[in-house]
Amino acid sequence: MARIGIVGGNGALGSAIGAALLAAGVPEGPLWIASRSGTAGPLAGRAVRVTEDAQELAEACDVILLSVPPAEAGRIGVAAPDRLVISVMAGVTHRRLAALTGAARVVRAMSSPAAARGLAYSVWFGGGTLTGADRALVGGLFAACGESDELAEERQIDLFTAMTGPVPGFVAYFADCMQGYATERGVPAPIAERAVRQLFLAAGQSLAGDPEGPAAQVQAMVDYAGSTAAGLTVLRAGPLAAALAEGLDAAAERARALGQASDVST
Template identity: 30%
Template structure:
């Protein structure tokens, strides 16, 4: 794949800007343009050294277009940008809930890819789940796989129904981990640690735990059990979590998130 590819990202919100930042970090000479109507967002993206436009250009020239707008805005976007229906290049959707068949029908394009990425793509440590349309070419597949791999890990699925669960797990995953990290930080500060020390502790806990999980390739619960000793302090905390259904609540929350993804696709 040429390092000088022309990439257009429609939508400069959290996910669209993360994709732009990650691609810029991976390939400094890649031509990246973010289309974003909000002036504040455009300014933030410009300050990162990335070109921006207020609206979709005409003619529409790009090797790859990312659609990173809210799924609720998709139909309105199509109404206001009919020229997207004449674009024959690669389109990568990061919109939750909108199925491949709907994308191909509305965009009148066979080179369609549906993805669920997450915010760590902005620092090239993301997780992206990918589904391809039935008639994509081998050449397009190579380009898309190489491009998305620059953002972190890439997993291609065959069953599109799994993308609703991926929306909950992959797309929302950083939020859940950050939510738990915030609770740990709140505890540390309430116990007397200053904010800087609390933050340092929590970041190292996340880093160190991830390193062990990556090295040992064991189920996460195994590490949990190894930290606990019978009658000890960690066991007391985990027992309390179990008694109050913390794990079950997390699982139920992801199911609700998945259901919302399905709902967005049925709007």
């Protein structure tokens, strides 16, 4: 069983992934955490070993997961030429990660704090230097966090940083708009909020369990020709899809900019 260490393991994303790994029994021994404060943060009291020295973690572990703010990438202080290095730092490229750590086996990934509840969607890109065992290990690590896929193109990581990294992010904005619709028409705010929370809970579970996907659910409602069909017809004819794409493009571009800023800062 590989020894796993998380640099930045007491942060929101690092600790969420750590919690998922511990819940899944991975690794069998203590999970290593490197943090500037020398504390475990949300993972305090769990089977973790904490150090302030990221290089100490790198020398003790087989797999090093980097989860620090991208602006801090150049100051990680990890030399790990013979280790498997995985990064969930937004915008920091595969090539940059290899240069920072000296590692030949590098994975660039994106997950989310929903990992703590086993509900994250994680994507990753490993390039051509990973072994079959490396790929199996990375797949298992992210499977502990929720659903996961390997991508063939690194540039797509930024798209998922925009779409699935910010939980609840864009989905929360849609929920807020629907809640506002109700309250502006006189529905008491607590009732509107409770209704919208339950709606999105039910919708998420329905989408997750339907093999046909979102488009099929939308079309089924349109074909039914009821009240929802009337609303969906207006939305599909309007600017909503284009506005959403514009917002996601802005978020993806910001992810790329964060990675570029890490280059400048060093």
